[in-house]
Amino acid sequence: MNKYKTFASFFNFFRIFQVKNHKVSFIGWREPNLRGNLGYVHREFEKIGDFNYNFIYKDEYKISDVKSPSDAFKKIFGLFKLFILKSYHLATSRYIFLSDNFLPMAFMNIPQKTVVVQLWHASGAFKKFGFSSVTDNGLRELEKGIIDKMDYVIVSSNNVAPFYEEAFGVSEEKVLALGIPRTDFYFENNDKNSIKNLRNNFENRYPQMKDKKVILYAPTFRDDPSVDREIISNFNTCLFKEELSEYCVMIRLHPLMNQGDLQDNEEFIDVTDYPDEKDLLLLADVLITDYSSIMVEYALLNKPIIFYPYDYEYYVKEERGFYFDYMDTVPGPIAHSPQDIVKIIKEEDYDFDKIKEFTKIEFDYLDGKSTHRVINYILTNHQ
Numbered sequence: 001m002n003k004y005k006t007f008a009s010f011f012n013f014f015r016i017f018q019v020k021n022h023k024v025s026f027i028g029w030r031e032p033n034l035r036g037n038l039g040y041v042h043r044e045f046e047k048i049g050d051f052n053y054n055f056i057y058k059d060e061y062k063i064s065d066v067k068s069p070s071d072a073f074k075k076i077f078g079l080f081k082l083f084i085l086k087s088y089h090l091a092t093s094r095y096i097f098l099s100d101n102f103l104p105m106a107f108m109n110i111p112q113k114t115v116v117v118q119l120w121h122a123s124g125a126f127k128k129f130g131f132s133s134v135t136d137n138g139l140r141e142l143e144k145g146i147i148d149k150m151d152y153v154i155v156s157s158n159n160v161a162p163f164y165e166e167a168f169g170v171s172e173e174k175v176l177a178l179g180i181p182r183t184d185f186y187f188e189n190n191d192k193n194s195i196k197n198l199r200n201n202f203e204n205r206y207p208q209m210k211d212k213k214v215i216l217y218a219p220t221f222r223d224d225p226s227v228d229r230e231i232i233s234n235f236n237t238c239l240f241k242e243e244l245s246e247y248c249v250m251i252r253l254h255p256l257m258n259q260g261d262l263q264d265n266e267e268f269i270d271v272t273d274y275p276d277e278k279d280l281l282l283l284a285d286v287l288i289t290d291y292s293s294i295m296v297e298y299a300l301l302n303k304p305i306i307f308y309p310y311d312y313e314y315y316v317k318e319e320r321g322f323y324f325d326y327m328d329t330v331p332g333p334i335a336h337s338p339q340d341i342v343k344i345i346k347e348e349d350y351d352f353d354k355i356k357e358f359t360k361i362e363f364d365y366l367d368g369k370s371t372h373r374v375i376n377y378i379l380t381n382h383q
Helices: 003-016 037-046 069-091 103-106 138-147 161-168 181-189 191-204 236-245 277-283 294-301 312-318 338-347 353-360 368-379
Strands: 018-027 050-055 093-098 114-117 152-155 175-177 213-217 249-250 285-287 304-306
Touching: 003 069, 018 069, 018 181, 037 050, 037 093, 037 181, 037 236, 037 368, 050 069, 069 093, 093 213, 103 138, 138 213, 138 304, 152 161, 152 312, 161 175, 181 191, 181 277, 181 294, 181 304, 191 277, 213 277, 236 249, 236 338, 285 294, 304 338
Parallel strands: 018 050, 018 093, 093 114, 114 152, 152 175, 213 249, 213 285, 285 304
Antiparallel strands: none
16 A cells, blocks of 8 residues: 555544534645745734644655754654644645645545645746646546545636646636635735845845845756756856856756756855745746746746747657747747856846736736635635
8 A cells, every 4th residue: 555545544534523613724835934835824814813733744744854863753654643643634624725735535435524735836827737737647546536626726816717728637617717816925024124124134244245236047947857957057147247247146956857967166156945936036036947936936026037948849849838929928038058148137128017917807807816716715615
């Protein structure tokens, strides 16, 4: 019996207990300071009333990080807590919010009274995911077992709703364009004082960025590790230091990327391990990316985005592909070499009108009230 079925077996056993109206469970990756979708939903419930909370993090059932006897003891205790205590609380929760897939759900018998809401961990629609891209038959079968367990999938706009229907395999009425809770962060913190304080904190930590504008390079991962390693070698930080001396370059790699070749030096600052990418987006004056969905949220800030798809043909053929035509839709100039990037930045060859149009497609609401809308809808329809 695999770990997914094992967890589901405990969950199904604890179905003998009654669902508690004021119990809420959250499932996803850990969020620094609870500033992701789960954290924002948690805070909204805190405002409303007296609820009990249960957090399940996806790394809790990973065993690859066990490297010593003390690690093994901690993992055994953690697994006991996960399979016994947390599965009990999950089985008796009135509301379950997810920010990613939770594969044990394929084997779980969700109580009829429980409401399951998929928030996902990215905004809008750009590169394909879920059923739009998964080719592994075993994984597809597991994900098929989850379809009927979800009551709602929350999305950022009606324009992207059909892509989420396809990605999650759900019917149209389950997809609600109420806005993504984590995007409320940008409306709460995108003011001069907040950014000044953020900037001061970074300058204290990284004195080399003082009095300089910030370029943030945030590429996404490739499925092939050998291709992954080429990402940094194709990004010429030495050139940027020579040609763009008024800028400081920060690099944030995707957590799934091979980071062995990335080390801090005088040419750039490695912010891969910085806990919250939303701070980095507020801080950056220019974002450079390839196919990362991080640009969808950055577009909310109406700041320059440069796209650097140096391996476009490979990515389209061998990786995920896109929901839109990449070359026609991305909200910024496309660079094919580091020299192109330098030229674009020097000439400030940006298209802010295209960023605004892209934002209108990806987001129906630009008011910082997405979390309230989501919870208000759920509680109004499922008290």
